[in-house]
Amino acid sequence: MGEAYGRPITQDGLTLSQNERMEQVLRMLESRDSVQVAELAEVFSVSEVTVRSDLSELARRGKVARVRGGVRALQRGQSELGFDLRLRLESDRKQAIARAAAAMVGEGEAVALDSSTTAYYLAHELRSKRELVVVTNGLLIAAALADAPGITVVVTGGTLRVSAMSLVGDLGADVLSTTRINKGFLGARGLSLERGLMDLNPDEVRLKQRMADACESVIGIFDSTKWHRSALLSFVPADRVDAIVTDSAAPADEVAAWRAQGVEVVVAEVAGRGRSPVRARDLHRMPPPERGVA
Incomplete structure (x- = not known):
């Protein structure tokens, strides 16, 4: 396109x-x-x-x-567009990125997913993993993993942001400050070697900063359209980014520049318009709890 x-x-x-x-x-x-x-x-x-x-x-x-x-x-x-709409934008690229990112996750690990739409696609790719702990501030991401038998989901808590269906604020930051996570997969609205990974919303940025601090490895997950963009606030400096997973339309010169700084850049091939975009799970239609469970 x-x-x-x-x-x-x-x-x-x-x-x-x-x-x-x-x-x-x-x-x-x-x-x-x-x-x-x-x-x-x-x-x-x-x-x-x-x-x-x-x-x-x-x-x-x-x-x-x-x-x-x-x-x-x-x-x-x-x-900031609504989650459902952003989920449909560049869906082929996001699904390719999610598949490549899922291959970086080993069973038995603890991983963090932010509330980005690419992280939502990644959550679907992780459903078959075993003995995996997923920490997230995204309610729809938690819902996507809720019935996956081999996954324990930890939701950070906090104040609801409806546009992203995410939880932000000090409560979530406190949870993350006492947690140690193997890998964090974070979306971004823009990036540069000077400013690192960037996003728009101050509350979301503060939560992402805490999430990155709790992770041994920080992995950016975003499609090729983000490489030409900037955003209001930086949440992870470039020297704290361990890897980036993007798609094959990412600009080769910028990919090379990040690799020259020691950042692993995984480029996922986009396999045409085959799979339909995943629809965000409706929390109002979640199955009722089991009997005896509060």
Whole structure:
């Protein structure tokens, strides 16, 4: 799928569907204040009438706000999209990364997963592991592993952030300060050798810092679109990152630069659009507890 602005974005030589175009618009708004109708018409190689229809539908769903000549994110600046939507963005890349990251986890280990969507895909890949302890602040990640017979799930506790379905705050930090974990798998919104791994939300960043401090090894898990981005706050410096798992579209020069600093970079091959994106498990439809269990 084409990434450059001003160049048609297509899938396998075909014009994107309306849903695919809308997902692309929302992804663009992760790092921009607004997008314009004329620009989108050129990027998608469709008419401005078609673009306006797409943007009207996004506004109707409460995903964007209409402005003169285009739309803007509901929050000014870098906005955070809902978990379900982010889960569908770059799903092939995230699933490939999750499979490669799961191969780095040995049975009997303790691992930490943050509340990122790539960590959610990783949780599904870990379900077959045995004698594994998973520490997470992501409620949907905990739910994805809840009925895996060989896995013990530890939830950090804290205050609920609905947009990420994550728990943040001092309670979770206190739990992590007394825990020793073999490997931590952390998503990021951006990265650089100067600032390390970065994210947007201050509460989430503080929790990730504590999670990284509790881990013997820190492993970044993020798709190739994050390599060209920056974000508000750093949560792990570059010299604390032991490995990165990304996909084959990551920029070769930046991959080489991180490797030159002694960071292992695992590049996962993306196997086309075969598997459907995993849907986030609905916590309201979790099975009832066993009899006699409070």
